[in-house]
Amino acid sequence: MIRLILAASMAVVLSLPARAEINIQEVTSPSGLEAWLVEEQSIPFLALELRFQGGAGLDAPGKRGAINLMTALLEEGAGEMSSQDFAIAVESLAAEFRFSVNDDSLSISAKMLTENRDAAVALLREALVAPRFDQEAIDRVRAQVVSSIQSDAKDPDAIASQTFQALAFGEHPYGTVKDGTVESVTALTRDDLVEAKGRVLARDRLFVSAVGDISADDLAALLDTLLTDLPAEGAPMPPHVEYALDGGITVVDFDTPQSVISFGQSGMTRDDPDFFPAYVMMQILGGGGFSSRLMEEVREKRGLTYGIGAYLYPMDLAEMIVGSVSTVNSRVGETVQVVQAEWERLAADGVTAEELDRAQTYLTGAYPLRFDGNGRIANILVGMQMDGLSTDYILTRNDKIRAVTVDDIKRVASERILPEQLHFVVVGQPEGLNPTN
């Protein structure tokens, strides 16, 4: 057997990886609609991402679930086409339209072939501008939504996250589920859905990115064809909401072998001056991969779980730090103690220079690897626009990561990592806990 001499070379951190070479054009249509474009002609299709800010968070009072149901109905018939006519038209063009919504945005992800792009755009326009909301489709899709709500009520993962959100945000849309309740969804009328569409599908909420086989001129024309017939303004955005949960442990009794645990505390906004130190800090505490402190302590050393993570979660209207882990009921007490201890250690001592160096190397190296694939790039670009970033962010982002120091993180950890505020929601039949509920 050949002996490989690995150790020496592996300790060396090689030169920095290549930069992402993404050439973003800012396109403005004749009517004034804006989009970011990356031209990529090697594959004959276009990935188009539309986002409408506000999303299901714009549900009118008492109408929780209306925007979610409306979103699911956008592909259920439009103009002269029934649900099935619309599906046949999409299939005939081999286009792909995905409609989804969360409490911050309504997303439309479209893929269309160059050879029939105009026809695909015309079809998507019908869905956005003239959805039918036939009673037959409303009733059929509503039954599916109700079934999904009932399934979530027996799913420990859904129970854990929904309970946490309710405790943290109460009556604000963030505190309830975008699907609505069985009662609220059952009560929705066609008029509610028409109104829900007007609240969110409006031009003043819109962000667009396009990546693929299209020129800037053609994209400008496409934007006007697709979007000018949408209303100019949507409903006012809901207010910002303060995270309102103290430290403690809430147990939801549920008969299942493994407890599912959501944990978290208050967070920070995306434009906070300390965002980058906090982002690198959270990578070290609970970031992806196998080397975070939480993975090391909870999984690698003790075998308490298959996976654990924690991260900054800045939404448009509130900020949290959230994490999740699951472990067999008999080991929940130990798992919670380890997480609490890691929270305390970080708040008290910050991180080491070696940990910082590793995290910076990983984060700066991994960043350009995200930009592979038209669909992935389109997704990143629309997210950047929603975060208020400029196109040159891609070139400066790694410098911001590299500028973070051990002292920055020590200060941010002592100010923002709050062990006394860390709250756990445990769904299962855990042992070894002293619940506070």
Place this chain on the structure above:
Amino acid sequence: MYRFIGSALALTCACALPGAAEEVSAFTLDNGMDVVVIEDHRAPVAVNMVWYKVGAADEPAGHSGIAHFLEHLMFKGTDDLDPGEFSGTVELNGGSDNAFTSYDFTGYFQRVAADRLGLMMKMEADRMTDLVLTEEVVLPERDVILEERNQRIENSAGALFGEQRRAVQYLNHPYGIPIIGWKHEMEQLSQADALAFYDQYYAPNNAILIVAGDVEPDAVRAFAEEHFGPIPPNPDLPERVRPGEPPQLAARNVTFSDPRVSQPYVVRTYLAPQRKAEAQQSAAALTYLAELLGGSGPTSLMGRVLQFEEKTALYSSAFYDGMSLDPTTFGLIVMPVPGRTLAEAEADMDRMIARFLEEGVDEAAFERLKVQLRAGEIYKRDRLQGLARTYGEALTSGLTVADVQAWPDVLQAVTPEDVMAAAQTIFDQRKSVTGYLMQSDSPVEVTQ
């Protein structure tokens, strides 16, 4: 259409596979290791994968889960690397890595900047032969896989139901045993079990290197020869022959009840042929059959009739995936509307099968499918890692690079008559397994 996400139905998309459009080259090292290179120069990224032609269906009796356990332990160090140092080194180079185990393969991959490829191969070559394990790392890792089983299976009524159905489907073939293992056997897995499995199966003549991304085939060949080339083949590699299924003579039924079930449904599966080297036509016809019966909700037969016209089903689907070393399954699902029993849902399913056999293929739907399958080849080229996985799965499932590249043409050559012939063969009631997932009577308490 509202999508049921994560409802443990394990649906399979019968999407098109890539054709010869992407630039693919393949060669074999002197020690028998196959290499496939997929070029895509749009971004300075490379995916490095090592696939072993061994999976859960190759495990010794009584040691279920050992293939997957070994996959975890492959990150626990070699004579040159400390436990965790493999992934740590990948991270230090800005990359990410992971691994996966199935019935027919075990795969390891890193996603890195293209100029780190040599280092990745060096480390993969190291752990192909020089794995070092200690009790200190093996025992906590066994707890990790038990927690993985808890998370994926024990906490999900749908997953437990699927495990029971599979055990009934395969009386004799190891596809009836869960990939992650039966819990009581996982609890007994040892370091010695893992090393015995490793010594038997991890060798260059049982491995495939797949590199995709911003790479040149000549450079990949040079790295592969440098790092994997010196490793000798294992002359004692066993042939991959698993126990076969006896003829199925009686329909089988499984009823599973659990308080955590909210939405009951009925699933039917039939043993079905897989894609075979130079003989993929039956699988291609079954791919169409699944789409025509239960692909698109609004336009497939089951969706159109049961969900849209009769409104007896909340959801319905048909599924088939031909990528498998040994015979696979063709399946149907009907989730009835509230108030309708599973027996009625099963009758609806049977009625749709009978109607399809009587009415034949909807020609317009058939032509739309062909268009979609062709377009799928274009869209798939956008997802580099998916392309690499397609080759890995095919080459560990008895297919060749030529089979993968022929598949789009095989699909385009299918005729409605082929689909009807496949349907006539598959739908034999005596050869069916029917499962009911039901709510148990005791209501679940969810209180704070």
